[in-house]
Amino acid sequence: MTTPPTAPTGADRRRGPLRPGDQVQLTDPKGKMHTITLVEGAAFHTHRGVLQHDDLLGGPEGTVVRIGSTDYLALRPLLSDFVLSMPRGAQVVYPKDAGQVVQMADVFPGARVVEAGVGSGALSMSLLRAVGDTGRLSSYERRPDFAEIAKANVERFFGGPHPAWSVTVGDLQDALVETDVDRVVLDMLAPWETLDAVSRALRPGGLVCAYVATTTQLSTTVEALRAHGTFTEPQSWESMVRGWHVEGLAVRPEHRMVGHTGFLCTSRRLADGVEPPLRRRRPSKGAYGEPAAEAPPAERDAPFRPDLP
Numbered sequence: 001m002t003t004p005p006t007a008p009t010g011a012d013r014r015r016g017p018l019r020p021g022d023q024v025q026l027t028d029p030k031g032k033m034h035t036i037t038l039v040e041g042a043a044f045h046t047h048r049g050v051l052q053h054d055d056l057l058g059g060p061e062g063t064v065v066r067i068g069s070t071d072y073l074a075l076r077p078l079l080s081d082f083v084l085s086m087p088r089g090a091q092v093v094y095p096k097d098a099g100q101v102v103q104m105a106d107v108f109p110g111a112r113v114v115e116a117g118v119g120s121g122a123l124s125m126s127l128l129r130a131v132g133d134t135g136r137l138s139s140y141e142r143r144p145d146f147a148e149i150a151k152a153n154v155e156r157f158f159g160g161p162h163p164a165w166s167v168t169v170g171d172l173q174d175a176l177v178e179t180d181v182d183r184v185v186l187d188m189l190a191p192w193e194t195l196d197a198v199s200r201a202l203r204p205g206g207l208v209c210a211y212v213a214t215t216t217q218l219s220t221t222v223e224a225l226r227a228h229g230t231f232t233e234p235q236s237w238e239s240m241v242r243g244w245h246v247e248g249l250a251v252r253p254e255h256r257m258v259g260h261t262g263f264l265c266t267s268r269r270l271a272d273g274v275e276p277p278l279r280r281r282r283p284s285k286g287a288y289g290e291p292a293a294e295a296p297p298a299e300r301d302a303p304f305r306p307d308l309p
């Protein structure tokens with residue numbers, strides 16, 4: 001079955017017989033991976049022997065090819081495989097966090113999304129998949145060299161330029177002039193410096209999502225959102241993923257896991273002129289340092305959020 005011409009950008013690169021230009025991940029029995037890009041007549045050399053690309057071309061994924069006396073499983077890399085093996089300028093958003101961003105920032109097909117910084121383009125790929133060809137992702141990156149790395153990564157993944165994507169080189173807070181934006185996703189050192197620009201860009205009900213690595217960044221971001229006056233009470237969390245070893249009766253958590261990647265924080269844009277509702281719960285004693293009387297007088301909270309179990 002051939003893919004219809006209206007298939008979303010990059011979809012035809014992800015299914016069907018293996019074609020020149022496709023990436024294939026070769027995994028040996030110990031889990032060691034090599035990623036190759038198929039070229040007619042080319043060969044892949046390892047210390048174990050040689051694999052002719054033509055042996056894979058035209059065939060399905062999920063086959064086993066032999067190099068010397070070792071069998072390799074041949075599969076197209078998933079997006080999560082791709083981002084962890086692609087060239088990096090800056091540190092990428094891990095797949096577990098990219099999934100959280102797409103879900104918890106409610107990035108929907110057709111959405112108008114602003115993102116900064118682009119870094120290596122890992123999160124851009126997840127956002128582009130979520131907004132689709134009819135959406136818009138405007139990405140801002142202050143470093144031109146990182147922007148170039150990201151563009152190359154994104155084009156390699158989708159098999160060419162993505163119609164929904166534009167990259168602007170510059171600081172988000174200076175370069176952002178868009179309005180009526182649905183979502184803003186920030187992965188940068190100091191997201192709090194961009195809040196005026198983000199607030200101007202977002203439509204009422206729009207959402208800002210910040211991904212930060214440290215507790216001090218999280219604290220500064222949350223307090224800046226509260227103090228801004230145009231956002232709802234921020235929600236903050238982190239996610240941890242622990243793999244499991246499952247073999248016969250030996251069913252237990254993996255010994256190793258990625259202990260920390262980053263924190264996520266989301267907040268919604270209020271309509272112009274609307275005051276954030278007063279907080280129901282007072283900050284705990286000493287939360288803003290002693291004496292407690294110095295705590296901000298009118299703290300605000302998410303008034304419509306039910307208590308979770």
Ligand SMILES: C[S@@+](CC[C@H](N)C(=O)[O-])C[C@H]1O[C@@H](n2cnc3c(N)ncnc32)[C@H](O)[C@@H]1O
Pocket residue numbers: 090091092093116117118119120121122123124140141142143146170171172173187188189190194
């Ligand atoms: C951790 S990296 C982003 C990684 C990216 N999300 C990914 O998944 O590949 C942070 C990037 O933000 C950029 N940056 C920092 N502050 C910025 C700003 N105010 N405007 C635009 N880019 C900024 C940095 O140059 C850096 O490339």
